[in-house]
Amino acid sequence: MTTLARPAGHDPRSRLRDTLVSRLDIARKVAAVTSLDRTALDAWAGDALAATVEHACRNSPFYTGFVPAEAARAVAQGRPHAFEAIPFTTREHLSAAYPLGMLAVPRREVIRFDESSGTGNGRPIAAFFTMADWLENNLTVAGLLATVLDRRDVAAIAVPYELAGVGQDLDRAIEILGCTIVPLGAASPSCTPDRMVDALLRSGATTLVCSGTRALFLGEIARRRGIDPRSDLNVSKILMAGEGASPAKKRRLADQWGAVAYSMFGMTETNTLAMFCRERELHLVESRTFFEVVDPQSGERLPDGSVGELAVTTLASRAMPLLRYRTGDVCQIEAAPCACGSPLRRLRHRGRFGDxxxxxxxxxxxxxxxxxxxxxxxxxxxxxxxxxxxxxxxxxxxxxxxxxxxxxxxxxxxxxxxxxxxxxxxxxxxxxxxxxxxxxxxxxxxxxxxxxxxxxxxx
Missing domain, CATH: 3.30.300 (GMP Synthetase; Chain A, domain 3)
Known part of the structure; x- marks a missing residue:
């Protein structure tokens, strides 16, 4: 059997040490940014926005030809309102650039390749992450989840793990908190809904992570088997991912499970965009993303409190920066302070324009x-x-x-x-x-x- 020769000077222990030091530096960066007050966060975001535009227009095959050079220079120079001259990115752009057209770093720096479900023409979109991109998101999400989770929790995760990053992202973030993970996945032949209910019972799960519809379904499966979710299971928290949820659905989940339902919001191409607080409000993750609400017809940016289409610009994604990406979500951003004390603005998600x-x-x-x-x-x-x-x-x-x-x-x-x-x-x-x-x-x-x-x- 032929063995590949290691490069001269290869020292696996040294590489491992460098990796651990790098991860510690990333953790310190996340801790610093997520502790900023509103004024400092706005100042940081302005600098991060200029750096993101410069990086994307210099290194992304798509953005180098998509963003007018004058607009890119104006943003880098900090000119007022210059950012609004940058054209919107759409899902169709990402689909046309599949698989590598949005990649803005050398391929050797990519540690994750994810894909979303296909669009109407059957073409998926790709998502790339460097180690820093991925770990920064994991740590940020972990910090936000810590408002309701701690090492005493057992979290059963029933969302897709295949290709889409949501399962892996939440798995890593919850693990960072020291919780026990029960990786159920979604729609796997080896983990049927009945087996999921069995796992909830045997593991003593305190937290169920899935879509609201799946939670209602699992509660019904348990009931038919003579298992009362309220008294026979320990689930006290349901973290909803993968679909929006109406107030009535949250009430039905509370009736069925005796649990508090919390909403989360994100996309494969951006990772987490908004996370709940202890007051059950949905807060924008403004340490990683710049948010706009725009008029769906004119594209004009709307003030806080207006209902329109959400557009996002990544602030901490080296592998795949996105500029003014129109999400298709009907949203409202509220700047009024939350009772939880977070400096992050709140998001009201009202569905999708396509729906x-x-x-x-x-x-x-x-x-x-x-x-x-x-x-x-x-x-x-x-x-x-x-x-x-x-x-x-x-x-x-x-x-x-x-x-x-x-x-x-x-x-x-x-x-x-x-x-x-x-x-x-x-x-x-x-x-x-x-x-x-x-x-x-x-x-x-x-x-x-x-x-x-x-x-x-x-x-």
Whole structure:
């Protein structure tokens, strides 16, 4: 067998020592930035923004030809409002640049290659991270998670680990806190929902990390097996990742599990963008990202408090810097102080522009429909599906929620909030649960796919 010769002067112990020293330096940097007050954070962000633009326009194959040279120079020189002259980056740009067009460092510096799910044309987007990129994010997230987690916690992580970085990122961050990790993954044949429930029971898990829809599903699986999530399991915290959650969904999770539900927000291409605090508010991770809310039509930057599209610029991503990346998320940023004392602004996430649903003479979101329906449901399973038929919202419900009181409450909510009528039908629960079992990121699916057919009544 041929053995590759080691380079002259190779000393594995020296390399390991250098790696550990480098990681300690990264930890010190994160500690310094995350301890800044609002004024100091704004000053740091201004410098980091200029450095990010310079790095991207000098080293990224995409940005060297995309950003006008004059705009890049103006930002580097700190000219007022110069940043707004930089054109927006879109998901289509990232898809067209796949796989290496967004990479801004030599490939030998990349320690992680992740991919998002494919876009409408079937093309995924890539995400790259250097050691510093990855570890800085892990440490930042760990510091934010420490508001509700400590070494006494056992965290069961039921989000994708394959290619998408969310599972690995949360795994590393929670591990840093000294918690016990139960890596369940998502939609794996070797870890079915029943086995997940068994693992929650055997491990004594105190924290469940997954989408809100998956948590509702696992609670229902446990109930059918004679396991009461409130009394037989130890889960007291549900950290929701992978989908938005309405206030009603959080209440249903509290009813079902006796647990507090916390929201998180991020993307494969950016890592974590917002994290909860002990007050259950969602705070922007402004030590790693610069945030704007822009008018979705004109692109004009909007002041804090306005609702628009979220655009992000990375401040601590060497491998894959992003400039004014339009996320497609409907958001509002609030600058008013939070009771938790954090200097970070708060985010109100109101769904995605791509998920807007035309109904009546206005549009609505899946989150608003979810809030109406789950808010009226009082009996598990907490499933539903929906579709739009002109000015009628069709809603499919499981048998346990077809009583007159529940339907009347839903119909009243739809009429008052959306201004349209409602038609009810039966939910094909078996098909719905099959979809939940096999989906890496389960959400409330479309009525036309999972309804049982035939209207059961109107409201």
């Amino acid at each position: 807007r649903i035309p109904v009546g003479d206005r549009g609505t979101s899946q989150l608003e429909i979810e809030d109406i329906v789950l808010g009226a449901m009082t009996t598990a399973p907490y499933y539903f599906a929906f579709d739009i038929d002109g000015d009628v919202l069709e809603i499919a419900l499981p048998q346990s929620s077809t009583d007159e009181a529940t339907r009347a409450s839903i119909a009243a909510g739809v009429r008052d909030r959306l201004g349209v009528s409602t038609r009810f039908g039966p939910l094909d629960t078996d098909r719905f649960e099959t979809a939940l079992r096999t989906s890496a990121k389960p959400t409330m699916r479309n009525f036309s796919a999972y309804g049982g057919g035939g209207a059961a009544g109107e409201g």
